[in-house]
Amino acid sequence: MLHKETVKPGTLDLIQALIKDNQLNSFYLVGGTALSLRIGHRESIDIDLFSSSDFDGNELAEHLRNKYGADVKRNKENYVSGSIGEVDFDFISHKYPSIKPIENIEGIRMMSNQDISAMKINAIVNSGQRIKDFIDIHYLLKEMQLDEIIGFYCQKYPNVDPNTAKSSLMYHSDIDFNVPVKLMDGKLKWQDVQDSIVKAVREYTRIQEIKELNNKLKETRNDNKNERGRGMGR
Structure with missing residues (x-):
């Protein structure tokens, strides 16, 4: 069951319309909005729709303008961003x-928590400025171990260094604490987030x-077995 209270009714209506659009059938919901709908921890106000395929940014931008009255801020090959009404969007x-696998939950295609956790680590490694990424990891740690999350990160993004992920999670000097994050229970403090991440x-x-x-x-035992085997053959 989706936690629809985490997004405004207009945002949810727009997500559902975009997902049902036949010209957008390769896209699926990712990021904080997908996670919020899944676990209900915080309000999310924007829409991130990803595709595993290439797309023509100009064609998509034109479609969004014509059908939804979108204000397209940027568009290029494989990327379109802007807003529809008061809702910001990114198509990537x-x-x-x-x-x-991509899941369809109550008519909304979305990425799994495992994939989202990997993407959150990737965002923290590459930026580390958004407090909401650390908050999302805090809540994901209630569902899975950090060992699993970093494993998913390494699985999704080849050639990354798990130690960089670990260091990035512990580095908080670049976080912008002035950006508000509305939590659904309203009780969480930054110290709680920091403590849970440090512990993890x-x-x-x-x-x-x-x-x-x-x-x-294991290596030592294997070496010992090999030595004994060579000794018996003499």
Whole structure:
């Protein structure tokens, strides 16, 4: 069941209209709005629609203007942004592998929490300015371990460094705390977010150290077996 209270009625109506539009059938909802509809933690006011395919930015911009009265701010190959009424939107070609299949929930195509968690880590690594990304990770940590989230990040974005993800989660100096985020329960403080992330990073570090020790132990045992095997053949 979607938490429709996390978006304004006009925003939800627009999402549903865009998703039903036959000319937009390769796009699906991602980002904070998809996550808010799924878990109900905060209000989200914009629409991010991604596609795994290429698209013509000029054609899409023209379609959005003609059908929805869109005010297109930017358009180029594989990217269109602007607003429809008071709702900001981004259409982006995002050609990275999906961790889970795109889901259709109550008529809205959207990305999985696993994929969203990977994208949130990617946003924090590349910017680290948006407090809402850290808040989203805080709530995602109630559903999955950081070890899983960083694993999804590495799976979705090849050649990234998990240690960079860990460091970025711990670095908060670039966060813009002046941008308001409306939480549905209204009780969360930044210290709660910071504490949960720091705790998760420490646990992640501990898990990685254990994995590394186990791998070294396996290598040592394999080497010992090989040595014994060579000795028996002499």
